[in-house]
Amino acid sequence: xxxxxxxxxxxxxxxxxxxxxxxxxxxxxxxxxxxxxxxxxxxxxxxxxxxxxxxxxxxxxxxxxxxxxxxxxxxxxxxxxxxxxxxxxxxxxxxxxxxxxxxxxxxxxxxxxxxxxxxxxxxxxxxxxxxxxxxxxxxxxxxxxxxxxxxxxxxxxxxxxxxxxxxxxxxxxxxxxxxxxxxxxxxxxxxxxxxxxxxxxxxxxxxxxxxxxxxxxxxxxxxxxxxxxxxxxxxxxxxxxxxxxxxxxxxxxxxxxxxxxxxxxxxxxxxxxxxxxxxxxxxxxxxxxxxxxxxxxxxxxxxxxxxxxxxxxxxxxxxxxxxxxxxxxxxxxxxxxxxxxxxxxxxxxxxxxxxxxxxxxxxxxxxxxxxxxxxxxxxxxxxxxxxxxxxxxxxxxxxxxxxxxxxxxxxxxxxxxxxxxxxxxxxxxxxxxxxxxxxxx
Amino acid sequence: xxxxxxxxxxxxxxxxxxxxxxxxxxxxxxxxxxxxxxxxxxxxxxxxxxxxxxxxxxxxxxxxxxxxxxxxxxxxxxxxxxxx
Numbered sequence: 001x002x003x004x005x006x007x008x009x010x011x012x013x014x015x016x017x018x019x020x021x022x023x024x025x026x027x028x029x030x031x032x033x034x035x036x037x038x039x040x041x042x043x044x045x046x047x048x049x050x051x052x053x054x055x056x057x058x059x060x061x062x063x064x065x066x067x068x069x070x071x072x073x074x075x076x077x078x079x080x081x082x083x084x085x086x087x088x089x090x091x092x093x094x095x096x097x098x099x100x101x102x103x104x105x106x107x108x109x110x111x112x113x114x115x116x117x118x119x120x121x122x123x124x125x126x127x128x129x130x131x132x133x134x135x136x137x138x139x140x141x142x143x144x145x146x147x148x149x150x151x152x153x154x155x156x157x158x159x160x161x162x163x164x165x166x167x168x169x170x171x172x173x174x175x176x177x178x179x180x181x182x183x184x185x186x187x188x189x190x191x192x193x194x195x196x197x198x199x200x201x202x203x204x205x206x207x208x209x210x211x212x213x214x215x216x217x218x219x220x221x222x223x224x225x226x227x228x229x230x231x232x233x234x235x236x237x238x239x240x241x242x243x244x245x246x247x248x249x250x251x252x253x254x255x256x257x258x259x260x261x262x263x264x265x266x267x268x269x270x271x272x273x274x275x276x277x278x279x280x281x282x283x284x285x286x287x288x289x290x291x292x293x294x295x296x297x298x299x300x301x302x303x304x305x306x307x308x309x310x311x312x313x314x315x316x317x318x319x320x321x322x323x324x325x326x327x328x329x330x331x332x333x334x335x336x337x338x339x340x341x342x343x344x345x346x347x348x349x350x351x352x353x354x355x356x357x358x359x360x361x362x363x364x365x366x367x368x369x370x371x372x373x374x375x376x377x378x379x380x381x382x383x384x385x386x387x388x389x390x391x392x393x394x395x396x397x398x399x400x401x402x403x404x405x406x407x408x409x410x411x412x413x414x415x416x417x418x419x420x421x422x423x424x425x426x427x428x429x430x431x432x433x434x435x436x437x438x439x440x441x
Numbered sequence: 442x443x444x445x446x447x448x449x450x451x452x453x454x455x456x457x458x459x460x461x462x463x464x465x466x467x468x469x470x471x472x473x474x475x476x477x478x479x480x481x482x483x484x485x486x487x488x489x490x491x492x493x494x495x496x497x498x499x500x501x502x503x504x505x506x507x508x509x510x511x512x513x514x515x516x517x518x519x520x521x522x523x524x525x
Contacts, residue, residue: 069458072488102460161497164484 007289010092010275012084016054042231050243054372077125080271081175081223119206121198121222123376126170131228197428199380204296222380225269255400256342256366265372272380295325301431340366351406369399468510
């Protein structure tokens, strides 16, 4: 018997270049990037070697079924996740109806909520709320001791109170839980904390839940919010020498796969949600597939907490496993959306892996060259890009790629691109690797 | 337009947090017994009042606020609150 086909029927994105799938995808194809100086007040605490980041645009959370009272109770990672989730449900044309006015929760019409799951990835959702509540905890006695107007006032940044919802703000599972509560979804609800591969792994697990028959519908993706009030998360990546070092020309600083790359661009945050649906469920409601998920594979380097295994044998096996599951040969992959952080080792290893398995035929690009690296959300945002590339038969460019690290078919200007099958790779701190194969339905 | 009074601002927050029938919003209305607030609603209400009036309300102070009227009186009397 043929395995259950799994369609992507809705996509929502909140990214540094735009909020909303349409504007985000247009920005990708217009080669628009987000890059700016880090917040000035972070320099009160530390002078990092990297001075650039990819900030998120301001947006009105009220448009995404989040009210002012809820905003006081949840972390920004949940806000971003809910924003992407609302967009994806709308994009998939699922009507919703208000279930509880006080709780501001909804029912999704026409589904069995027990056959719908939520599968979300994150690296450290809640970290900003943790830092801010901890600041109140540590700084309020200091402030009282020093009195108003002390020389330390500018350092003692803290909220007006210790948030009574602090625990639920800092739980990494809060984003997935907030989606399940918001839309009354009672099937499996799981969070994958696999750093930079979390979003990809979450989508893969949603795919498996449908393919195994456990679910008809899966809300999958990733979310992240990394901008704590003090720049401490940024400092963690900076001191590990992973962030962009060459910051003199901001517009040219972020350059994955270029010989002059100097690290990854830290993103303030982001989220993407992909609605996965069994073919039967999608057909019953006449939903048009954006792309089809054909395979998911994962592996673990067992090598280093912070660096890829340069031999990359484990990654190559994973990609071959994914191709086997999809029933495809390497020459049938037309497009690779690479992990492509822009660090020296990562890009060198990934380019070599792509060359070894696929040669110079498939188009290759790096979404992080436009939006930086939003850790647990990155794989989900890039999976969204991969699906949209298949839908529109177009690929965005690797921004700032002047002298490629290797001779591959890198996309250097946005262009139409025939894509029947595509691969999305993610590699994470810890050693977690994941790959998704999407095909044109 | 005239500046809303403390009472109007408190009423508005109570309505926003508890989503109750506006007819039930009276100075004598008790948050728990009359308006159906549970313990999470009560901490949310205090948090929203703190944000509205730009100042802290301690747990001890919050424990004394049984009715809408109690909250209005407390805010009108406490120095440092009421900033619009």
